[in-house]
Amino acid sequence: MRFVKGHGTQNDFVILPDHEGDLDPSPSLVAALCDRRAGIGADGVLRVVRTKAAGEPALGDAEWFMDYRNADGGVAEMCGNGVRVFARYLVDAGLAAPGEWDIATRAGLKRVTLGASGDVSVDMGPPEVLGDGSAVVAGRAYDGLRVSMGNPHLACLVTDRPVTALDLTGAPRFDREVFPDGVNVELYQALGERHVGMRVYERGSGETRSCGTGAVATAVAAASLSAAEDGPLMGEWTVDVLGGRLTVTLDERTSHLRGPAVLVAEGEIRPGWPGARA
Numbered sequence: 001m002r003f004v005k006g007h008g009t010q011n012d013f014v015i016l017p018d019h020e021g022d023l024d025p026s027p028s029l030v031a032a033l034c035d036r037r038a039g040i041g042a043d044g045v046l047r048v049v050r051t052k053a054a055g056e057p058a059l060g061d062a063e064w065f066m067d068y069r070n071a072d073g074g075v076a077e078m079c080g081n082g083v084r085v086f087a088r089y090l091v092d093a094g095l096a097a098p099g100e101w102d103i104a105t106r107a108g109l110k111r112v113t114l115g116a117s118g119d120v121s122v123d124m125g126p127p128e129v130l131g132d133g134s135a136v137v138a139g140r141a142y143d144g145l146r147v148s149m150g151n152p153h154l155a156c157l158v159t160d161r162p163v164t165a166l167d168l169t170g171a172p173r174f175d176r177e178v179f180p181d182g183v184n185v186e187l188y189q190a191l192g193e194r195h196v197g198m199r200v201y202e203r204g205s206g207e208t209r210s211c212g213t214g215a216v217a218t219a220v221a222a223a224s225l226s227a228a229e230d231g232p233l234m235g236e237w238t239v240d241v242l243g244g245r246l247t248v249t250l251d252e253r254t255s256h257l258r259g260p261a262v263l264v265a266e267g268e269i270r271p272g273w274p275g276a277r278a
C-alpha cells in the first residue's frame with residue numbers, strides 16, 4: 001500500500017492513492033495508520049479515489065473524490081485543510097493540472113485554485129449559521145455560534161484568558177441533543193481587526209493544530225459578533241492557529257479558505273505490518 005504524508009498548517013494527513021477504489025479503509029485500518037506511535041501518525045486519512053469508482057451516491061461531476069476519515073476511523077463530510085492538501089497531491093502526482101477545478105466530497109463539489117507550487121485556495125460554499133450554543137472546557141462554559149460547513153462546528157469566543165492558555169487535554173463537553181452526531185469545537189479570541197486566534201478540538205481526532213472548516217466557522221462567528229456592533233463584516237479574515245495562518249474570505253454568496261498545503265514524505269506500508277490486517 002503506497003502512502004504520501006502531507007499537512008495544511010500542521011493539520012496532517014495520510015494520503016492513500018486508491019484510484020479504482022480497491023482499498024477497504026476500515027475504521028481499524030484508518031486508526032492504525034493515524035496512530036502516532038505504532039502507525040504513520042496523522043489527524044486523518046485522505047483516500048484518493050476516482051469519483052466513478054467511489055461507490056457513493058450523487059457525488060457530482062468531478063474526476064476525483066476525497067474520501068476523508070478522522071483519526072478514530074470515523075467518516076466526516078468535509079475537511080477544509082484536507083481538500084487543499086488533496087489538491088496539492090493531485091497536481092504533484094500529475095493527476096491534475098494547476099488551475100481551477102472541482103473535487104467531490106461528501107459535502108458536495110469544492111472548487112480549488114492552485115498553482116504548480118504555493119498556497120491552495122478552496123471555495124468552501126456558504127456557511128450555514130444554525131444559532132447559539134455553548135461548550136464547557138476544563139470546567140468553564142463558553143458561548144458560541146453553531147455553524148455547518150457541511151460538517152458541524154461550534155465556534156466559541158474566549159475572553160477570560162488567551163486561547164493558548166486553555167486546557168484542551170480533555171474533550172469539551174456539549175449538549176448531545178443539540179449535536180447528535182458530535183461537533184468540532186473551536187475556541188477563539190480577537191487579536192485585531194478581522195484577526196482571530198483559534199484552537200480546535202475536532203470530532204474524531206481530538207485537539208489538532210489547525211482545522212480549515214473550523215477556521216471558516218470561526219470567522220463567521222467573529223464576523224457575526226462584530227456585525228452586531230459595526231454592521232455586516234464581510235471580507236478577509238486572518239485566522240491564526242497553532243500550526244500557522246489561514247485566510248478566510250467571506251462574501252454574501254460563499255466563503256473561501258486559503259493557506260499552505262505541503263507534501264512531506266511518501267513510501268510503502270510494509271506488507272507484514274499488523275495494522276494493515278486490522
Ligand SMILES: N[C@@H](CCC[C@H](N)C(=O)O)C(=O)O
Nearest residue numbers: 076079080081151211212213
Ligand atoms: N480538520 C478538518 C476537519 C476534519 C473533519 C472533522 N474532524 C469532523 O469530524 O467534522 C478541516 O480542516 O476542516
